[in-house]
Amino acid sequence: xxxxxxxxxxxxxxxxxxxxxxxxxxxxxxxxxxxxxxxxxxxxxxxxxxxxxxxxxxxxxxxxxxxxxxxxxxxxxxxxxxxxxxxxxxxxxxxxxxxxxxxxxxxxxxxxxxxxxxxxxxxxxxxxxxxxxxxxxxxxxxxxxxxxxxxxxxxxxxxxxxxxxxxxxxxxxxxxxxxxxxxxxxxxxxxxxxxxxxxxxxxxxxxxxxxxxxxxxxxxxxxxxxxxxxxxxxxxxxxxxxxxxxxxxxxxxxxxxxxxxxxxxxxxxxxxxxxxxxxxxxxxxxxxxxxxxxxxxxxxxxxxxxxxxxxxxxxxxxxxxxxxxxxxxxxxxx
Numbered sequence: 493x494x495x496x497x498x499x500x501x502x503x504x505x506x507x508x509x510x511x512x513x514x515x516x517x518x519x520x521x522x523x524x525x526x527x528x529x530x531x532x533x534x535x536x537x538x539x540x541x542x543x544x545x546x547x548x549x550x551x552x553x554x555x556x557x558x559x560x561x562x563x564x565x566x567x568x569x570x571x572x573x574x575x576x577x578x579x580x581x582x583x584x585x586x587x588x589x590x591x592x593x594x595x596x597x598x599x600x601x602x603x604x605x606x607x608x609x610x611x612x613x614x615x616x617x618x619x620x621x622x623x624x625x626x627x628x629x630x631x632x633x634x635x636x637x638x639x640x641x642x643x644x645x646x647x648x649x650x651x652x653x654x655x656x657x658x659x660x661x662x663x664x665x666x667x668x669x670x671x672x673x674x675x676x677x678x679x680x681x682x683x684x685x686x687x688x689x690x691x692x693x694x695x696x697x698x699x700x701x702x703x704x705x706x707x708x709x710x711x712x713x714x715x716x717x718x719x720x721x722x723x724x725x726x727x728x729x730x731x732x733x734x735x736x737x738x739x740x741x742x743x744x745x746x747x748x749x750x751x752x753x754x755x756x757x758x759x760x761x762x763x764x765x766x767x768x769x770x771x772x773x774x775x776x777x778x779x780x781x782x783x784x785x786x787x788x789x790x791x792x793x794x795x796x797x798x799x800x801x802x803x804x805x806x807x808x809x810x811x812x813x814x815x816x817x818x819x820x821x822x823x824x825x826x
Contacts, residue, residue, distance in 0.1 A: 494548070495729050496721055498653070499678065502544040504531030506566050511726050514566045516541060517680060518548050523652035524556035527580070528671060528680050529725060530570035532633040538570060555580035557649055559656075560639070561682030561725065562665035563588040563595070565630045572635025582639040583649065585660065587667030589639055591698065596634050602697070603628075609697040610787070612815050613794055614761025619786070626783035643669065656680075659714060663707020664691040666700045670714065677720040684710065685736060687727040690743050694791035695798050702802055704795040708744065711737050744796075751796055752805065752819065759809065759816035766793040 493501045498520050503513040517528040527545075531537035545551065555578040560568050563584065571582060594602045607624035615623055645660030649671070656671040661684040671680040683691045693707045715737045722733050730736065747769075754768040766789045767778045773785070781789065797817050800806045806817045 495723070496676075496678070499721075499723070500544070500548040501723070501729065502541060504537045504540050505534075506532055507534055507536065509566075511566075513726070515723065515725050515727075517723050518545055518550060519651065519654060520548055520550050520554075521652040521654060525550045525554045526557040526559065526649065526651055526654070526656070527555055528559050528723075529561055529567040529682070530558065530574060532566050532569040532630075533573065533635045534633065538573060541570065552577040553579065556651060557641075558582050559649070559669075559671060559680075560584045560588065561670065561680070561684075562668040563591050564665065564683075565633045567682070567725065568592075569634045571637040575637040581641045582637060583641045583643060583658075584639040585667030585669050586642045586644055587662075587700065588665065589642055589667075591665075591667070592636060592638075594698070596631060596636050599631075605697040610763075610790065612810075612813060613790065614763035614814055615790060616763070619783070622783045623787040623790070626787050629784075645669065661710040661714065662700070663693050663703055663710050666698075666703070666706075668710075672714075672717060672719075674718070677718050678723065679714065679717060679719045679721070679733065680723045681714075682725045685714070685722060685733065685740070686724045687722075687730045687736060689726070690740055692788050692792055693795050694788060695795040696791045702795075702798055704744065704799040705802060708741065711740060748796055748800055748805075751793070751800065755806075755817070755819055757819060759811075759818045761814055761816060762794040762797055763790055765797065765817070766790045769793070 495501050500518040502516040504516050506514055514531050519526040531541055558580045603624055607620055610620050610623055643658050645658055647658045649656045654673055656673050659670040659672055661668050661670050664683045668684055670682055670684055693704050695703050715734050719733045722730050750769050751765055771789055801808045805820055807820050809816050
């Protein structure tokens, strides 16, 4: 589907996932094409991507750039197959490049780190091992390839009539990037800004800095960009970037207020807070969530707790091998 001149949306199926699809985008010019994200490494995803690229009047040999917004499997998964078919440069942020080997190749140390991370944040021993290994099922959905163009933010990718600036937008992932075309007022937002759902922002053993603080800062960074079309990785193309960002910020404000409301004067672990707040689970109680969803709930809660701690609303302590959070006693803290 051509959304605006030269920009085609490709809905790549994600098997057995409530999201259903990831949106890849093909930017087609007479100088060659640029592909944003790829989909998971399945035959169905590959065939869909190939067919729709051809339907847009392009092909593997026409690609000049494959831009990966971040290294999650639904965005990065097919690159190992694609680099064998195309001369395109594979573009990814330096931080995301550093995640590839420990996540998809030499992952045993990361599994141990995640298990310890979950344990010290209050996850019970009976589920700790299961939660630490919850993402193992997606390993088969990733065909690894090394990028040949590392970016940090601020670089430009140019093809006839398009000048894309790379925006570093950490939060959902520490090296997440967006593409912005200022003259045409286009933003390829990846998972940074989605039209209907809020991206998971987690704090885990590979986190850098304060993920939720970084995410909110990156939202403000793009909020006032002149944009006519936002091309998200999930959901439909939309136009009101500023309005949607205001909604996301409000969501996180409400979530922080809810977290503070369930915390009495007693110390809480991240797991205890996560099991006490509301989640959109379709009626499934927290204790019966699938392991990957329970882990994401805990690490997302932890991102909120860390932000509240940094703002002075919570006090953080390490007692008997566990991290505890307590409402701050400083007058005026919130």
